[in-house]
């Protein structure tokens with residue numbers, strides 16, 4: 001019975017069409033961290049957006065949590081080939097955070113507590129495509145999965161979803177982040193299998 005219900009959950013009708021090329025489905029939630037889990041006390045936590053013109057927009061933890069939130073249910077795809085369907089999050093849309101940000105920049109460099117960075121075009125953060133997520137599956141986001149808050153950009157490989165997110169720097173030029181400098185693809189579209197530089 002265990003085997004039947006597990007197989008049933010893992011292979012709903014239509015799942016195959018939701019799986020990008022070269023990916024397999026998992027029910028687990030693997031942890032992938034390039035270093036130790038940083039611990040950020042909430043009274044010292046902040047999130048910033050720095051524009052190319054030098055303006056800094058800043059939110060502390062209470063301010064972030066007071067913003068209107070959304071509860072996206074999304075599929076996530078890690079470049080190490082696992083995908084997880086229908087993951088349930090709560091967080092603030094980047095559209096809300098960018099409401100008062102004046103910028104003509106085309107690129108964003110996301111940085112995390114602990115030093116991780118990742119880059120993406122600014123447009124990939126806007127129009128309902130990205131969130132600062134602080135709850136997962138009905139619970140506060142666990143530290144190992146990026147708590148107190150992480151970026152969630154499900155339409156790109158999951159390395160773009162920076163855990164322990166600290167801020168976004170807006171840039172006129174594209175600056176590669178941690179994995180992008182190490183040979184991973186600059187953009188990382190799982191549907192075009194953009195795993196490595198040159199794919």
Ligand SMILES: Nc1nc2c(c(=O)[nH]1)N[C@H]1C(S)=C(S)[C@@H](COP(=O)(O)O)O[C@H]1N2
Nearest residue numbers: 030031032033034078112116145159162163
């Ligand atoms: N700060 C930070 N964010 C990160 C990473 C990391 O090492 N440090 N790893 C990335 C990678 S490669 C993946 S697949 C996902 C993994 O998230 P998870 O550990 O919650 O599954 O986080 C991404 N965000």
Ligand SMILES: [Mo]
Nearest residue numbers: 032078079159
């Ligand atoms: Mo990853």
